[in-house]
Each structure stands twice: as C-alpha cells, then as structure tokens.
C-alpha cells in the first residue's frame with residue numbers, strides 16, 4: 001500500500017543511520033546504572049542527555065515512595081479521573097503543587113505533552129487568539145491545533161514582535177492568549193519574561209508559561225523563570241512536566257484563575273485518558289519534596305551547567321546564547337552532528353542530536369543536558385571527550401568546517 | 407473611483423504582494439531558483455514546515471499583517487500564498 005510513501009525520503013535517511021550502526025533516534029540502554037551512567041553496547045557510558053536535572057531518578061525517598069504506593073494501591077488506575085475516579089494521591093499531589101506555587105488550583109495530567117494540549121486547547125476557544133513564541137515545543141503547536149482559536153507565532157523571545165501582533169488584533173473580538181517557555185529545550189535560552197509580562201499587561205492578554213525545563217532549575221525556591229524574573233503574578237497559568245527535574249512522568253498546570261476547576265470537565269486531554277498510576281504520583285510528590293528541601297541540588301546543577309558551557313566554549317564550539325542545564329553545540333551540518341554524536345558514544349559519552357524542524361532556524365545541534373548528580377570530574381571527562389572527538393572530526397578550535405559555516 | 411481604477415489599484419497591490427513574496431523567498435533560498443505561481447513551496451523548494459513559517463514571518467513584517475497558521479497550512483503553491491496574503495492585506 002502506498003500509505004507510507006509520503007515518508008520515503010525520511011525512511012531512506014533513517015535506514016542510512018541504522019545501517020551505519022549509529023542511530024541517535026534509536027538508542028538502546030542495556031542497563032541503566034544511575035542518574036549518570038548506563039551500559040550501551042556492552043560499554044559503561046556517561047549520560048549527558050537525559051534531562052534528569054536534579055538526578056532524582058534513584059533517590060531513595062523517591063524510589064521508596066513509588067514502591068510503597070504500588071504495594072498499597074496497585075499498579076494502575078485503569079481509567080480516567082472523570083469516568084473512573086481519582087485516587088487520594090492525585091488530589092494530594094495537586095494540592096502539593098498548588099502549595100508550592102502558592103496558587104489556588106493544581107491539575108495533574110498524564111504527561112507534560114498532554115498538559116500543554118489540555119490547557120491550551122481548553123483556554124483557546126472559537127474566536128479567541130493564540131500567540132505562540134516561534135520556537136515553541138511541539139506540544140504547544142499541537143495543543144494550538146487541538147483548539148479552535150486563530151493561531152499566530154511571534155518572533156522568538158521578542159516582546160516587541162508580540163506587541164506588534166497584539167496591536168494588529170486590538171479591534172478583534174476574542175481573548176488573546178500568549179504562550180512562552182521558561183528555558184527553551186533546544187538551545188537552553190530563557191525568555192525575557194519581565195518584558196513579556198509588561199506586554200501582556202498592556203494588552204490585557206492571558207499569559208501561559210511552560211516551565212518544563214526550568215522547574216527546579218531557576219528561581220529562589222526552584223519554581224522556575226517566573227519566580228526568577230519576579231513576575232509570577234502576571235503568569236495566569238504555569239504548565240510543567242514531571243519528566244525532567246521531578247524524575248518521573250506526568251504533567252501539571254497551576255493557576256489562580258477564578259473558576260478554573262471547570263477545566264476538569266472541558267479539557268479533553270485531561271478527560272479522555274487514563275490517570276497516572278499510584279507509583280508515579282507518589283514518586284513525583286516525593287521528588288517535589290526533595291526539590292523543595294534540597295536547594296543544594298539546584299546549586300550543583302547550575303555549577304555543572306556553567307562548567308560544561310565554559311568548557312565547550314573554550315574548545316571553540318558555538319553554543320546557545322546563555323549557560324543553562326541544556327548545552328547545545330551548533331553543528332555546521334546534520335552529518336557533522338551525527339558524526340560527533342556517534343564518535344562521542346563510541347568513546348563512552350551519551351548526548352542527543354536535534355535536527356530541524358524540531359530546532360530553530362534550521363540548526364543541527366549536538367545537545368547535552370547536565371544533572372546535579374554529575375560530579376565535576378564527570379563533567380570534565382565529558383569535556384575531554386568532546387575535545388578529543390571534536391578534534392578528530394575537525395570540529396573544535398580553528399576547525400575549518402565550523403569556521404566555513406559561520 | 408471608477409471600476410476600472412479600482413481594478414487597476416488591486417492589480418498594483420497584487421503585483422506588490424507578489425514581488426515581496428518572490429523577493430523574500432529568493433533571498434531565503436540557498437541558491438537562486440526559477441519561481442512561478444505554480445511552484446509548490448514544500449515539494450519543489452524542499453522547505454520544511456518551520457522554514458515555511460519563518461519565511462512567512464518575513465512577509466508578515468514587510469506587509470504589517472499576521473498570517474494565521476491554519477491559513478499557512480492551506481497554502482500549497484506560491485500562487486496560493488500570494489492570494490492568501492492579498493486577502494489578509496485587504497482586510498487589514
């Protein structure tokens with residue numbers, strides 16, 4: 001059947017990667033040993049691409065909470081919150097999230113992806129207007145397609161362009177909903193949230209901030225960029241995920257908006273999918289407690305991030321615009337990204353490859369993410385491997401390939 | 407204005423929109439290519455979905471309009487894009 005013919009070009013590229021024996025989109029960990037190490041192809045490998053920001057996946061309190069919840073409440077909920085009921089854990093976690101953010105309502109979704117789908121599609125009705133940052137995550141784009149509002153994108157991190165677009169809509173009826181992220185997952189850059197908040201106030205728009213990569217990373221108490229920028233009161237909804245700093249799976253939204261409880265019976269991605277199993281819920285609640293109780297994790301994470309960023313910068317790699325736990329090296333071509341990725345893996349370092357259209361401006365990226373669980377020695381070892389392999393491939397300092405691409 | 411004058415004005419505007427779109431696209435492509443109203447933006451030019459949205463953003467700036475994403479998704483050829491942008495420009 002010709003059903004899959006439309007993917008022929010992509011399929012050929014994928015086959016090529018498989019045949020080369022180094023496909024960054026199909027990596028198998030034989031065994032995961034810790035937040036920072038796994039066995040890959042029979043070799044002990046340093047993990048530098050897992051978004052495990054606080055390194056809590058093996059935290060004894062988190063693991064114990066998951067085990068106890070499974071024993072007490074079973075392996076799964078076998079249904080959705082609205083059709084089959086909520087467990088005590090769901091409500092407790094929602095209350096814990098609301099308390100952490102100091103908001104009236106917390107809502108838990110089955111993934112971060114679904115949290116974006118659920119909030120965006122429910123907020124943006126027919127006749128409303130959604131304005132997305134151009135570099136938004138796929139879940140934000142998909143959420144905007146699930147709703148019935150008119151969608152436009154504004155220039156990445158440009159409050160001026162957002163203002164221009166809101167001005168164009170000034171005489172149009174309907175609510176204006178603006179969506180930005182805390183830390184952007186591809187280049188690790190942060191949004192100018194203070195300036196966005198000012199634009200939002202000027203035009204009376206609603207502001208939604210996805211703190212997927214900034215929860216537990218930024219802010220005095222780890223609440224994210226909104227806290228760091230001092231504009232939490234302007235952020236009508238905060239959306240986030242349990243799959244990164246909270247070391248589990250799931251998503252959430254918190255808000256002070258009057259009447260937001262109604263979202264539970266209008267948000268389809270909340271309603272028509274099974275709720276998270278007891279183990280996930282309990283582990284997330286325990287991880288949130290760790291996040292709150294141990295600010296040292298955040299400090300170590302950011303020290304590691306800076307160490308890797310400065311190290312790779314010194315080697316001559318062109319990086320994202322600011323240090324953050326996401327450290328991406330801009331490669332001259334996708335082939336260079338594949339080459340460096342495969343060489344690093346062979347040398348015992350696991351990273352990520354990110355390619356357009358998932359990346360901004362057609363960039364090919366060799367993406368790393370650091371963890372609080374990394375020791376400074378592990379970060380230095382990673383930098384040394386970048387130096388060796390990058391030099392072999394002509395990608396480090398004074399590398400002709402990179403210089404030519406600039 | 408007479409009907410003829412209105413028609414002339416519209417043609418002028420269509421030509422202006424067309425010139426801006428074709429010029430912007432030529433500048434964005436890695437090498438010069440022959441472009442026509444029938445050129446298919448994704449299949450013929452090999453642009454991915456984000457590259458198309460980025461290129462439309464340039465046009466939005468030049469013409470001071472916003473093109474909703476569902477309108478971009480409906481566009482297949484450069485001729486479609488000229489017509490869509492023209493309609494939005496007139497409504498603005």
Ligand SMILES: Cc1ncc(COP(=O)(O)O)c(C=O)c1O
Pocket residue numbers: 111112113114116137139181185210212213241242243249250251
């Ligand atoms: C900005 C952003 N939002 C949402 C998500 C989705 O989260 P999850 O993986 O929990 O579905 C991710 C990451 O995957 C992300 O980077």
